[in-house]
Amino acid sequence: MARPPRYDASRFLDAAVELAAAAGPSAISMAAVAKALGAPSGSVYHRFPARAALLAEVWLRTVENFQEGWFAALRMGDGDPRAAARAAAVHVVAWSRAHPREASLLLYGSAEFARDDWPEPAVRRAEEGHRRVGEAVAGLCAALGAEAGPAADRVTLAVIDMPLTIVRRHVRRGQELPAHAEELAGESALLLLGAGGQQERRSR
Amino acid sequence: MARPPRYDASRFLDAAVELAAAAGPSAISMAAVAKALGAPSGSVYHRFPARAALLAEVWLRTVENFQEGWFAALRMGDGDPRAAARAAAVHVVAWSRAHPREASLLLYGSAEFARDDWPEPAVRRAEEGHRRVGEAVAGLCAALGAEAGPAADRVTLAVIDMPLTIVRRHVRRGQELPAHAEELAGESALLLLGAGGQQERRSR
DNA sequence: CCTGTTTTGGAGAGGCCCCTCTATTTAATT
DNA sequence: AATTAAATAGAGGGGCCTCTCCAAAACAGG
Numbered sequence A, B: 001m002a003r004p005p006r007y008d009a010s011r012f013l014d015a016a017v018e019l020a021a022a023a024g025p026s027a028i029s030m031a032a033v034a035k036a037l038g039a040p041s042g043s044v045y046h047r048f049p050a051r052a053a054l055l056a057e058v059w060l061r062t063v064e065n066f067q068e069g070w071f072a073a074l075r076m077g078d079g080d081p082r083a084a085a086r087a088a089a090v091h092v093v094a095w096s097r098a099h100p101r102e103a104s105l106l107l108y109g110s111a112e113f114a115r116d117d118w119p120e121p122a123v124r125r126a127e128e129g130h131r132r133v134g135e136a137v138a139g140l141c142a143a144l145g146a147e148a149g150p151a152a153d154r155v156t157l158a159v160i161d162m163p164l165t166i167v168r169r170h171v172r173r174g175q176e177l178p179a180h181a182e183e184l185a186g187e188s189a190l191l192l193l194g195a196g197g198q199q200e201r202r203s204r
Numbered sequence C: 001c002c003t004g005t006t007t008t009g010g011a012g013a014g015g016c017c018c019c020t021c022t023a024t025t026t027a028a029t030t
Numbered sequence D: 001a002a003t004t005a006a007a008t009a010g011a012g013g014g015g016c017c018t019c020t021c022c023a024a025a026a027c028a029g030g
Helices: A009-023 A030-037 A041-047 A051-076 A081-098 A100-107 A120-144 A152-171 A181-193 B009-023 B030-037 B041-047 B051-076 B081-098 B100-107 B120-144 B152-171 B181-196
Strands: none
Touching (some): A009 A030, A009 A041, A009 A051, A009 A100, A030 A041, A051 A100, A081 A100, A152 A181, A152 B152, A152 B181, A181 B152, B009 B041, B009 B051, B009 B100, B030 B051, B051 B081, B051 B100, B051 B120, B081 B100, B081 B120, B081 B152, B081 B181, B100 B152, B120 B152, B152 B181
């Protein structure tokens, strides 16, 4: 009952990822995406009502893919919260190594992907992901120290921001990650969470 | 012998900082900079031969200002390399607190400031700064552990990247830095450095 | 084969931006 | 007062980009 699609949405998104990895999110123009597939611009607009909608989808697909693995890594060390934290930190680096172009996107913020112009549903998806990460961090926080565990922002630093920053330096200049990057991330996360075990925190 | 200047270069740069802090480096257009001062576009081109030259100057002025203070902080703890490292890490946060708009620039890379199109002298200035930072890190590295000191990338992480990442989360959403951010940066830097080298860890 | 629906294909309007170019203003010097 | 060099002032060309719109194409079901 209808002409079969020739370019589906995900192919446009793939092209957009490529463009952004090469020259930043601003290089994702509707014309450039179309040209990358040899498609007319109308076909892009047939899938995405506006540039902001395409940018939103590129960002959300990437971030949700990343978060999925991150949550899985956290659940891995299900008995030991310190092992879970280490696994999560290591995952950030390992995922970036496996998906260098997507990692490069992640290092830009959602703001660079025109978040201010996103359609409402996309904003909600982003907020939902953010909320789930926050919950996971809070849970980890609680599991780490029944009383006087490290503050939430310290945990966030250890299991997300710090590993991402290890990745940033290399990805931003198009270099491969050094072999020991995962180990550096995991070890640093443990250090930040409290050197030895639960009870002994440095004199504070 | 000549008409006195009405807009000097630094005022254009100030306007550019404001624009970039509000909406990213791509918001620095020659037209927007001119409009911010009520100047005609020709006056901007009278000071800067091209947009790339203006972006380079905005970036370099900010980065060199930042680095100056960072070097000074490093020299402060001249006897004790650990104290120097802590001071440097703390400085990153303190400087960002004092200069939130400039800090927001720093969190973008030079690539976002059209580095690929910079004139040759600007590129050299950037490389020179980069080199000096590398030297300082290497020196700190050597001072920290005569034998088996922490690797250079761990030191870089501790005294630059990690503090910057603490700043990033807040600055990117336009929030003020929390009061304990400096302490978090300093303490985390010591934790990261302590594990690799010295035996007297967390004695403080 | 015909009909209906989805999709492709592509032209073009309107807007912003980079940059060029010329004319004019301004003040110190002669 | 005349001269001169620096600086302002602003119009406009050329290019890219977003988005609209319409016609043609391709297939599924009757």
